[in-house]
Amino acid sequence: MLLLVYFWELASALKEAKPKFDSAGVKLIAVGVGTPDRARILAERVPFPMDSLYADPERKAYDVLGLYYGLGRTFFNPASAKVFSRLDKVKKAMENYTIKATPDDTSSVLQQGGMFVFKGKQLLYARKDEGTGDHAPLDDIFDVCCKTPVA
Secondary structure (H helix, E strand, C coil), X not given: CHHHHHHHHHHHHHHHHHHHHHXXXXXXXXXXXXXXXXXXXXXXXXXXXXXXXXXXXXXXXXXHCCCCECHHHHHCCHHHHHHHHHHHHHHHHHCXXXXXXXXXXXXXXXXXXXXXXXXXXXXXEEEECCCCXXXXXXHHHHHHHHCXXXX
């Protein structure tokens, strides 16, 4: 499933950025759709630190956060076109991709993600992906979490 590669692309970018988060005292957590076994496959193949990866097989976190889901958002949203500007990164992410990491519930590919920054219970930043691969710019995330003093 090519759509899941976009999460792999984001996981790769977050893995590269993790030292910057760590040095700012920010705990990076990625939540993916699927079982812990599927998350381990992603963690091994990206590679992504398993202690920063949570599996959400029933998409409960996605529901609580009000993240978008559906066919129109996935395939027909203009925001999905942004991914074409990063095809080189997507292609690189595909090198390690395996169908074995795809959730059993293939409708999960219709789930859009988002980026949230919390300081304790306080929400500092929230952005829902409008379409496939429409991830928050990491520079925006760094500005919010790495320039905000961690108490």
